[in-house]
Amino acid sequence: MAHSDRESYKGEKSCCQEQHETQTASCCGSSSASLQKHHTHSSCCTSEPSESINLENPGQIETYRVYGMDCPSCAATIEKSLRNLHDIHEINLNYSTGKLQVSAAHSSAFSPIIRQVEKLGFDIEPLHHQNSKTYLIEGMDCAACANTIVNHLKNISGVQDVRVNFSTGKAQVEHDTPTEEIIREISKAGYTATLITSSRTVSSSQKTNTLPVITSGVLIALGFTSSLFGIPLLISNVLYAIAMIISGYKPAKSAYYGIKSRSLDMNVLMTVAALGAAIIGEWLEGATVVWLFALGVMLQTRSIEQTRNSIRNLMNLAPPDAWVKTGNTLIKKAVEDVALGDVLVVKPGDRIPLDGEIIQGDSSINQAPITGESIPVDKAVGDTVYAGTINENGSLEIKVTKLVKDTTISKIIHLVEEAQEKKAPTQAFIDKFAAIYTPIVFILALFVMVLPPVFDGLWSEWFYKGLELLVVACPCALVISIPVAIVSAIGNAAKNGVLIKGGTFLEKAGAINAIAFDKTGTLTEGKPAVSDVIALKSEQDLLAVIKTLEAYSNHPIAKAIVTYADERNVDTLDGVNFRSITGKGVQATINGTNYYAGNKKLFIELGTTFENLQTHVERFEESGKTIIIVGTEKELLGVISVADTIRSTTVSALQNLKNTSIKQTVMLTGDHEGTAKTIAKEAGVERYFANLLPEDKVKAIQKLQAEGYKTAMVGDGINDAPALATADLGIAMGGAGTDTAMETADIVLMADNLEKLPHTIKLSRKALKIIKQNIWFSIIIKAIALIFIFPGWLTLWIAVLSDTGAALLVILNSLRLLKMKE
Template sequence: MKHEDKKNHQHTGSCCSGSSSPEIESKTCCSSSSEAASTEEPSSCGTKSHEHSHSCCSDTIALTTDKGQHSCCSDHDIVSGDSDIEETAEYRVYGMDCPSCAATIEKSLKTLNDIQHVTLNYNTGKLQVAAASESALLLIPSSVEKLGFNIETIQSNKKMKTYLIEGMDCAACANTIVNHLKTVPAVKDVRVNFSTGKAQIEHDNEADDIIKEVSKAGYTATLVTSSRQSAESRHHKGQNGPIVFSGILIALGFIGSHTGIASYMTTVLYAIAMIVSGYKPAKSAYYGIKSRSLDMNVLMTVAALGAAVIGEWLEGATVVWLFALGVALQTRSIEQTRNSIRGLMDLAPSEAWVKENGQLIKKAAEDISIGTTIVVKPGDRIPLDGEIINGESNINQAPITGESIPVDKIIGDAVYAGTINESGSLEVKVTKLVEDTTISKIIHLVEEAQEKKAPTQAFVDKFATIYTPIVFILALFIMVIPPLFDGAWSEWFYKGLELLVVACPCALVISTPVAIVSAIGNAAKNGVLIKGGTFLEKAGAINAIAFDKTGTLTEGKPAVSEVVSLAAEENQLLAITKTLEDYSNHPIARAIVDYAAEKKVDSLQGSNFKILTGKGVQATIQETVYYAGNAKLFSDLGTPLSHCWSHIEKLQNEGKTIIIVGTAKSVLGIISVADTIRHTTVSALESLKQNGMQQIVMLTGDNEGTAKMIASESRVDRYFADLLPEDKVKAIQQLQHEGYQTAMVGDGINDAPALATADLGIAMGGAGTDTAMETADIVLMADNLEKLPHTMKLSRKALAVIKQNIWFSIIVKVIALAFIFPGWLTLWIAVLSDTGAALLVILNSLRLLKMRK
């Protein structure tokens, strides 16, 4: 981050929330009731230092340096610490109910001086601003709030903890808390936000100590573990009061007009209802017009005022009330989709039990370093990624992989933050910091995915930017031109107002992003990462899937598939083979040893172990030399193989690796080893076929025999064998040339060229594998295919919902436009059609959040 040195100016006093000209006073208080003790040090305002004793402004920022200097600026914060302010900042904006809101905010902020870059993503509500000066950044929160939205800084200092402060009634209260906490040695930095009731504090001591210190100042503090959730709840608090009150006034006015009450009284009731419900959109409209933004607030405000001008007070009040009600319902629904992964964010505990000098101490998760030993009790969630160093347990990994069945974990196994320790106490050595845990990466990737526009969304947004101005100009034309010829001013003015309302493209522009965010959120909760709307749309169009064999369709490690006993009992054969292979680390040897152990067969006493390179192994057991290896080994020994050659050929034709066991004189038996099909493979592929997948293909570097056997067991449609990595790319290209939209499923590392060539790259087993999470378009966190059918079905459902939303939105607009000129449409019906259509589109998209396997 860049920093600027402050420029010193010779001013005696200033209050940034008021006039820009400095006031020569020893003390200025913009709030009628706020008092703050003066300091001996000079004060600064904004980015410039001013020589005055003190300045206190209600709802403004006061910067407090280490020397106790104060300033008054319109950012709602009181800050203690370094006086240099960064030139870039991130915020979370609440209250946007359609993408046009984001466009209005962007346009408004770009008109501010020294603002270089503004990006506001509607899906996530994340605002990123770059400015040439710190004073420009300080104006961002107040500018956004003037438009009618709530804003909260995303704290870049990860050491900062957020506290909810209760009891503050003016900016001076915030100043009191800052001044008190400055006296606490463990406190490094303090930021108290009066308007949101929050404090962000960097400190070395425990959270309980800070809470006690705040209570000494006369206020109540509570540690906030999810700032987004608290901000949303505060945003919605008290929002419905004006709507309910306006509705009552309109109802009273309507009843009064039918019971003989004077018309001026009903007009007063309607006017008050318009003011109560319309104040916020009118304020937003004013600042929207200043920034040359033609959003729904502008259109609705003009329509309501126009209705009042021509004496249609009931319609004007109803328009405003329906609009406010629709916005409230839309906003509440939108927040549900925007925070569809909030459950993931809250999964990892904010604190952990740390083992130090034989004692357990509770520490904040962000204060724990790599290598620290933490203790996880039965029933608790694991706070950080790590490796078990003591204990064993069943771990529910559903938050990461989507798998509902707990996994057995023993010493040496990896565990992930957010997963649940169901039984047994564990000691875990931390391997990743809190910001680097698997669940943190999932949250980061999902938020990034939500910020990426899908092709359909980009097209709709572009269409809306053209549609709205055209309809607005057409409305003005209808208000002015036709009355010149027939003189029916009020009639054409009313039609123009209706057209203004119809010009709102809310339902259309919201049709795509809400569906995409809902689908991505659903997938994340089920252990699937879809890295953006583009890939979601692509997944919905896929009709062929190519699978890498090893580690994808199969377990990726050899296992004993058959034991053929010829001149020895099976247990005796296994005992001899286990003894021969016990000292080898070869995967086939380990597979045989593990199989014998499962059968509870013990090793025998052996000596003179030798590895026969390229052939096998030998050892002396009970004074007899035994061998285990391939056919070449026994041919060289001169051992007769004719009586067992039929078994050898049969197993080799099935694509299995054979291990012949015997002496130089005879063969005792044959053990075949093969890579086995995953238990979820067949059911997953069958489900894909049932959901309309036209081609399921297997790609493998194995020989024809092995490929044919695995293809038969897994029931794929086609297979390509003897492939090098570049040959897999050619196989994908062949499918594409045949007209298929092709996805490739692999491990994200060895199959990188094929994943990149395919229309959609899908990596499997992303949990704990950073490379897989970074390289593929879609990541299946579990190490099996059972989530793939759900992903493809979800993607197709999302495409269907998007199409439904778009067509429904367009049809509603066309009907509304057609009903204007015959006189069948009224203002309140126009508003109802607009907000109602937007709400129905949102509710239709929300179905994707609830979709299950």
């Protein structure tokens, strides 16, 4: 094989390697919100700190993960701020990994760190805290509930830090107190907590109790009916009071701890409204308010659990036990007890328990749970398999390469949960709005209760209007409108083999109108294949000679030719005197005749005429294909062209993208113009940029952005790091086989093709549409309720119905994202 041709074929890969090794792209000017994830080396902005602390007397060391840094200067700001804290020895924040290591004189010195970093506008979480435990919280129906739990637990002695996420229903509590006390305190606040001891215990511990709602509903109906039949009003009021106690006990209990924790949540507002209604003698209104609220909370909780279960179902994909081969016997072990290097036996139809490498057997593996691919993939000895995938046929012996906590499915679950906990920009804005809106309306309600009656003396009327304002003061539907939609969309994507790293990136994906693709390994297979065979005489003879000449070479082009010949059952001939001709090709003696395979230069030097092939050679050269001429010194047998081939799913994926209103599809490649033009035409991309060095790919992305396009970049997550960072959205492909890709990009396509990209874009746009619908619906309902209060058109129970009903409708609207199919 001609070395010059081979080197030209490897040109783009070399560029990518150089990019990975010498990456110096600017970060400060990037618009990416998660730029730090894409860089794997020190930045231009500041020098990168070392990965660990090295002190003679380190005292105590704690490790944290910091999120939201968009430039290494952010890391410098955080370090500088933390150095002002008392008793801190040393601080090291690695911008690339987001890992913060702090050395301090004693454990109490770590307490202000999280608060200090959050003040600077970044998210932070402790890593590997021995005292940190995770709890599953049931009964939360909006973010205000989470705040109530946080504020309550922070007042408990022995609790150092609390983080509660409404979307996932989990609480991360760092405490020295017994677990039972934390569960008891959460129960006091009106919620049920379960300690999560492993990834498999994240399931709902009990069903929603509907008995109080049903009982109080029956009592209200009896009270109302009795009043129609002339039964004394006292009896009806007693029934209403009992109904209020039954369905209002839990909200009142939560309200008590909410007030104690200085949280103005819906439980507080609703309890005050119900008590106020009882004070002014509106027992039916008060009972109805409490009952409607309890009913709404129950329905909301059930609906939200559907979104949370979208992730919990992933946890049940991998089996809890594995059959481990020990000598000639099989022992059943819990996957947590399986060690690296153990050999598992997986029978046909069973799920694979852990990631590993096949050492015996072959089968078709259904990888849909990981990659979303609908067609099973053939696997043989040496291939990698993933936990949670299904062995369709054939018994397999698999050597374990990853422990249960490190498997691909475990990383997917962890990354998706992290994504669900990150607020999208719209959600952050709405939360800030709600934090201002609620106290303002609450104060307004107090004024309405007190001031107008001073002038007109209608105390009960204005007191009633004030109670209505209290109910309207909680923007439940508005606050819940975004996180439920985001969690549903991320859950749907994960089920289909796509990781979306957070609401921010979901919103960005929905706004994308141009997508740039790296060529090699993204649009194409990333490996050469025979594309044309032109034989002057017998194609069988041509393939037999070229197979013999290339049989001993390990070069990808040689392997491609040998594979092509093997597929056509061509046998190798007896050859001797094999020799490589540097920069030109190879030579061997077959049946006493010297045969050659190489470039035009080789045959020109040999004096062999190739006019008969001139037209074909020129055509292949124009297309950017690698050409191998085969023959002797006297005559030619023919010519073979080799090229990188388009993936089978590329054309359909790009066409589907255009159907999603993507305005520009662009290919970026280090190949020369001829190859780029050919591949672009085959793939169906509208534009291409050829002869690109890594820094040129960044310029191409910037050019698209300058033209007004919101641009995504699709690459492998490693070699295209600068371009991925510069783009508005970085998308990595083939995450199932690459841990780095799962960590670096904003969105990860787990399968090694573009098949799921159109669904991801459609899902993101649908999510944005639903979020907008939810926000406008919530605002309009709230505005109507506010307007109707003062003319006296709104009753207290209709105010409750408008709030809880709107929240429920918003949730149900968001749940449509879970059902969205390709």
